Amino acid sequence: METYVGKRGLGKPTTEKTKEQHIGKQLSKGVNGDNSEKGKPGNKSSFEVELPNAEFGKVRLRFAPEPSGFLHIGHSKAALLNQYFADRYQGQVIIRFDDTNPAKESNEFVENLLKDIATLGIKYETVTYTSDYFPQLMEMAEKLIHQGKAYVDDTTREEMQKQRMDGIESKCRNNNVGENLKLWKEMIAGSERGLQCCVRGKLDMQDLNKSLRDPVYYRCNPIPHHRIGSKYKLYPTYDFACPFVDAIEGITHALRSSEYHDRNAQYHRIQEDMGLRKVYIYEFSRLNMVYTLLSKRKLLWFVQNGRVDGWDDPRFPTVQGIVRRGLKVEALVQFILEQGASKNLNLMEWDKLWTINKKIIDPVCPRHTAVIEERCVLLTLTNAPEKPFVRTIPRHKKFEGAGDKCTTYTNRIWIDYADAESISVNEEITLMDWGNAIVKEIVKDKDGNVTNLTGILHVEGSVKTTKLKLTWLPETSELVNLSLLEFDYLITKKKLDEDDDFVDVLNPCTKKETAALGDSNMRNLKRGEILQLERKGYFRCDVPFFRPSKPIVLFAIPDGRQQTVSK
Secondary structure, three states, X not given: OEEEEEOOEEEEEEOHXXXXXXXXHHHHHHHHOOOOXXXXXXOOOOOOXXXXXXXXXXXXXXXXXXXXXXXXXXXXXXXXXXXXXXXXXXXXXXXXXXXXXXXXXXXXXXHHHHHHHHHOOOOOOOEEEHHHHHHHHHHHHHHHHHOOOEEEEOOXXXXXXXXXXXXXXXXXXXXXXXXXXHHHHHHHHOOOOHHHOEEEEOOOOOOOOXXXXXXXXXXXXXXXXXXXXXXXXXXXXXXXXXXXXXHHOOOOEEEEEHHHHHHHHHHHHHHHHHOOOOOEEEEEOOEEEOOOOOOHHHHHHHHHOOOOOXXXXXXXXXXXXXXXXXXXXXXXXXXXXXOOXXXXXXXXXXXXHHHHHHHHHOOOOOEEOEEEOOOOXXXXXXXXXOOXXXXXXXXXXXXXXXXXXXXXXXXXEEEOHHHHOOOOOOOEEEEOOXXXXXXXXXXXXXXXXXXXXXXXXXXXXXXXXXXXXXXXXXXXXXXXXXXXXXXXXXXXXXXXXXOOOHHHHEOOOOEEEEEEEEOHHHHHOOOOOEEEEOOOEEEEEEEOXXXXXXXXXXXXXXXXXXXXXXX
């Protein structure tokens, strides 16, 4: 059970239902500020964003990902804004999979996208697929051919692209209806002749907006579809299918990122030619992150070339990747909705997101202790009890809900090498959760490396007077092995230019593994649990304890002060 933290402090432990309600409130407050009167006419706060021509109770929206990859942080913005506006107007959101490209799509991606949508707390009415409408889309294409609003073209892709750039009409543009229908049937059959052709809308080859220069409506593709097999040899393009399905499904407003701005006129022109109801378009800025690739094609390259461990790799900007790294969904919601529905293009820093996350996890996550295994140093306390004793102390001194942990106290304890080498003879130090000690002897090897320390407990000493406050672990067989993993950006350039090849700026070092020892209480960690290792930062448990020989795997969670793992 998780606890959610708001501006006024800790909330009560919550169930999944109250978690959804909590996120829903954030969705509203993130753009609106105090949203207790949201949606009522005439009531607007300075942060409120409205949809054009929206009627309260009648807004119907769609989030329409292509099932060709996992949901990433950029898609999350679109999903959460759809949810926000549905809440704002007491409307509906549907999920529609834009599955018009069988070469890239799969059922695996559908399943994981639904998982990601659930993770984000999106409340949707139903799930549909563009492929549900393939028969109607084919009928519409044929109707437009009959009406002279579309034609079949066998111009090569390269030549077609050049003609569109130069405003030159294709030789096929004035084919008669009979010739177009004949070639259309060849496309449906997937014949050798049909595979040479595509269907284009007859819009305006001289329009200054190049998206209106006879866009492609249908292409042949003999690859089987992940849902319907080999039934079709041709598939509609997104530009053709989207305005049709939006209108048919009763969508009132289509939310699109501003990168599609030049294609808005095309969207409405196609709806007009189809004789369909106009769907309003609402634009928002695409979310771009520093040192981050959001192209699914490029992310797929990392997966296929073994540069990451999968789509949920903690170095990936996918929802599953960043949650696996330790991001709370509430932080993502707050981060995205703080931007509102701004249309300004912006490049966002990850540090801001991780800073929000830290404010959420710090007040509630339990504290544990770890010592870096390499060259760790034994400190012998000559006046401490020889027989170990155990005390129960809070896992978080300011949050009772974190529970308790057992700490063993003994006369031989491990400390980090970095701490050991910073101590001077006769220096008084503080051993956290125990008290002060005075170091009397420092033993070094021939190379000057500290190997052993000897000291005495001085628990009556004041912690205010010591310079060093050290974490430590008892020398017992109950300690657990840890593998601490830190991650870095996959590329070394903050923002790629259009002519940049991302392969040229790959980061050579994106993961660092450190062996450590952990307190025995960490045997009880669950996968996904977030904790703080005292003086070492925040971590998420990715692989819990199974047996002593297999280390617990902890992923380091950034805290807003990003450093490269190579340092």
